[in-house]
Every structure is written in structure tokens, then in C-alpha cells.
Amino acid sequence: MKGLQGKLLDVDLTLGKTKDLTIPEQNFRKYLGGRGLGARLLFDLLPPRTDPFSPENPLIFLTGPLTGSMVTGSSKFVVVTKSPLTHGWCDSYSSGRISVELKKAGYDGLVIRGKSNHPCYLRIADDGIEIREADWIWGKDSHSTERMLKDIDRNHSAGVSSIGPAGENLCKFACINSDLYRQAGRGGLGAVMGSKRLKAIVVKGTQEIDLHDRKKLIELNRENYQRALKSRVAQARMKYGTPLTLNITHAGGILPTKNFQFSTWDKALEKIDSVGVYKSVKSHKSCLSCFVHCSLVTEVSEGKYKGITLEGPEYETLGMFGSNQLIDDLPSIMQANLLCDQLGMDTVDTGNVIGFMMECFERGLISPNQTEGLEIRFGDPEASLAAIEMIAYRKGVGDILAEGVRTAANYVGNESDRFAMHVKGMGFPAYEPRGSFGTGLSYAVSPRGACHRRAWPPAIEILGGTPPYTVERKAEMIKAMYDENCVLHSLLVCDMPAKFIPMSLDVYSEYFHSVTGESISKNDFLTIAGRIETLIRMFNLREGFTRKDDTLPYRTLFEPLPDGPGKGQSVGEENLNRMIDDYYACRGWDSLGIPTPSTLQTYELSNEELHP
């Protein structure tokens, strides 16, 4: 199959050795690449019930069949592992030059196993593959690390992925940073990398990638670029980036506010929304291999943080560090964003756990005596910034917060778990499910915990015509969204152009053929997605998850929303159970969420895989 290299680099950090791992072409046909191939590999390579920080837990970097081609949005990669935050399946996506460089170096990905006895980094280039000593960069932030590695190699076009101090200190929502401002953010992949004492990966490749029909591919890009130019949705997105989403979530009553107590926040408007962020924009930028420049490069022009510049902040950061903490000072949020990037932490879970602590302080459940004198209160950006550093370095209460919001609630006690906003240990991202019941279902059944990347229900429940506070047909809606994104995340292209140009799976079928020479129809893609999602379900079942883990926090289920369009709404246990029943049924899983024998047969998955 063209477009692929057919092999991964298998790295054993314990032995300090590497070897090639051939992937049968049949596995690309069954799982495509990216998330799909990651599911197959993690299932096969990880011994059941292994601790996430065990040397045996593989950290798997994967590209997809379209990586390194000119398909728009194709410079993405996924990192797959067992999450230290949830103890279940974890896939997290990032843009980054490393994806294309890996393919050009002759590999579709990396499997990193074992644990080095000293800090190290992996270097892959034409002159060889080396595991190098990294004492000199251990402790450095991810931005310094990337710059120093490029400097020492005199190669500024290399792809670099690294961890910051949070990953070294095993913060359970540490991320992996690439190209300075891009993160594989969720689930604590950076901590798994830190547990292996692997500081960074540097890749520079020079091989040509063999494409089936380059001319057709260019033609498809031309067509879709013209469509993007004509699309008002794409044009608005390219101008305002994801901050435009905040105006929609505020209007629709799903903006997380004050630790998900409220769903709207007027003070956000013109300060930390599309209008506020746009005032700080210096330039627009696209990822490598993408004609959609939806990234905003911003700079603080005055005040205490004058001069700081970054790509972002994205909507998630504005929601979790802004409205959710009642902070309307954009420069402070930009500083928080930059700190999280440099220290190597997911802004979603960091913002979530800080918002949780703010509510604990407000309720008098925790005192400054327990936090080394720091009072973490709503609306206090200085306290929020101080908390970020405490978490990254596990100082004082930061040591508890670095375990994630579920563990923080156990520490605080006093029924604080009722407002610890997470699923399976992973913190809620910036959408309030009481104003969008489909979001509630999506969070509950997501195998990696509360996730906004598998489905985006506001497209249907706020912007579409489907009522947001009902349960009918929500399961089918979530399955359809999950499956489409599963295909995109396995081909490993950014799902954003697909949504806002838009480009259907039929378009990606054409792209797939132009790159690989293989024909896979939209329906075939969706069958593959069903197989992948079922295999991931089987992985989590094997790791001890049950239906009871597919749930939502007390606040979401039982506390009525006090404001916004959804005022008076809560999801309710009965509603959630009905949506989950429906979801399992349309997946071909039984009432406990276990795939039925006929479903396994449909997807050509072995029954033994469920009960090894």
C-alpha cells in the first residue's frame, strides 16, 4: 500500500536497543493507522492490568496513511498508551513536524517500551538512530528543550516532541509538546514518557514518500481550497480561530462557568472571546501540510505580561482558565497557557482541577493551612498561576492536584466528589452537559474519559435543529459523530477542515485512493470505525472498566442549571441510562457494554480477545 512505510521503530529503553517492527499490510486495511492501529497494538502489546508507569506500558506514536502527503490537515500524529490518569485507554492527538519527519525517516510510528536508567532522548536521522544521554536538558521546560535540541543538532527543520517538568514529575495530566505550541494534551502521556525517563524525540527524515496519484491529490486539494475560500464557516474560523466557539457556548448556555456551576458568563464577552482574543492577534498560521490557517499567533501588548507571545489561547483554555475560574483578564489566561505549554501540562485538566479547588475554598472545605498559605479563589489570576507551578513541581498541595481532580476530591472529602467534574478521572473539557444532553452521553461513554474530540454535539444540539434537553436519538447522533472522527483520527488528519469546509468521508475516500491506491468507500470506513471503537471497548473491559464507569458527576446528573437557556435542566440518572442503553445497542454491545458474539464476528474480532 503506497503512502505507508509498513514498519514502526521498536525502541527498548531498558536495553538501549532499537529494531524494526513490521506491520502486516492487512492491519492497515483493518485499522487504517493512527487510532485504529494504536488500538490493535496497545491491545496486543500491553499485558493486562499493567500499571501505566510500568516499563511494560508502551508509549506508541503513530502517523496515518495520509501523513506526509499533501492532504490538508495531514501533519497530525497520535500517542497511544494506558493512561495514568484514568488507568484505561488513552489516545491523544497533536499537530507536529515530527509526524511528517517520521514518515520521511522510513517509519509509520514508534513503539517505546522499557525504562531508561538515566534521562535520555531518542534521535532518528539519516546518519543513524541513537538513544542519547539527556541529563543536560532534564529539568528544562519544553520550549527550552526543543530549542536546545535543534541548536545542538544544527537542524531547525527537525521534528521535536518533548516533555516539560510536569512530565518528569509524573503529573498525571502532563502532555507531550511539539513545535513549541502544539500538544498531545490529554490523559497524561507526558507522565508515561517521564516514567521512561525519555525527555524528547528528535526526528529528521529525507526519504520521498511514494504516492499513488500525485496529480489527483493536487487536484483534490485545489477543489477543496476553492470550497474553503467560499465557505463562510471556514472564513470565520480562519479569522477568529476557536475563540469564536466561546460566543456560541455562551449564547447556547454550555459555557463552563465557576467550576461548572453556571452555563453563561457575560463578563467573558469582548474580553476573552473571539472579539477579545482578536485584538491580540499578530498573525494567522497553519500547521504543516494544511491550507487552512486557523491558528492565531497572539501577543500581549501592555501590562504585566507585555511581550509574551504564543499560538492560542484556544477555546478550551479560555473556557477552563477563563469562565470556569471567573477570570476575565486575557493576558493572565495567555500567561497560564504559556506556562502550561512550557511546563508540559494539559490546559483542560489543569484548569479543571484549579476551578475545583476554587470551589473548595469558597465552600470552606479547604483552608490556606492545607495549601501552604495559598488561597485559590475564583477570579484570582495570580493564585491560578501560582497553582500551575505548584502542580508541575508537585509542591505542597500541588502534589495532590497533580493526581487529577478525582484524587483531589478524595483528599478534600466532604462530598466534594459531587462537584469534581470528571469521567473516569479525566476532567471535563469546556462544555456544560446540562445544556447539551448529547455532550453528557459523549463524555460518559468515551473510552478515554470526558472527551470533546470524539464528538461535538453542540453542532447538532445548539446550532442544529435537535432539541438539546432530550434523549431521543442522541445515541445514534453520538455514534455517527464518534465514527466519523474515528475514521479521520485513524487516517490521521485534522478533523477541523472536515467540519468547516466541510469535507465528507467521501472526499477522504478520494484522498485515500490518491495516496495509497486502495479503494475504501465511506461505508467501509464506517465499518472500520465500528471495529476500532469495539476493540477499544474490549481493551477497557479487559483493564477492569464496567458500565458503572460510563457515568457523569453528581452535579451534572442532579443539580439543576441555575442560568442560561437550559435553566432548570439536569441530565438525570434515568435519562443518562436510557441514552447509554441506546448507545450500547447501536454499537452491538449488550446491556453491560460487552460486545456481543455477532458484533465480534461482524468486525472480525476474536472472542478470546475479550477474555484472554
Add this chain to the structure above:
Amino acid sequence: MNLTINALGSEIVLKQEISLEPASSTLKDVLRALQDRYGTTLGRFVKDDLTPTEGSVILVNGRNIESLERFETRIHDGDELTFTVLVAGG
């Protein structure tokens, strides 16, 4: 009738307070009154026949009119109308 108007597209207008005297309190009559006053701006979101332009959505108090009574939705004093392009993800 006093209304709050938001427009989210290539240009953004937030929380604009306006007073209108539509022929009735239905959305269709409110839209007609708005068209008379803000024809060009509104034209990006609403066609002459009052249906949304491609990629546009009308929200009344945060709810898509398709999940309400569409153009027969009753508009009340103090309501908020949001005209927006579709947005995906964040």
C-alpha cells in the same frame, strides 16, 4: 419591543440593544422589521424569504429556531436573537 442582537460571522456584533415595532410578535415579523432596518448586515445571515443563508443559524435565547416553532416562534420583550455562522469544535 426591546431586543438584544448578536451577529457572529466575518464581523462580530455583540449585545446590541435595539427597539422594534414588528407587525406581530412572531419571528418572521421581527425578521422583516430587522430587514427593513439592517438589510445589508442581516442579508449575510437571512435571505429575502427570511430563511437562513447557507451555513447560517438563528438562535432565540440560545435555542435554534429549528428546535422551537421556527418562524412562528413568539418573540418577547427582552429576548436575545443571535445570527451566527456554523462553528465546529474548540
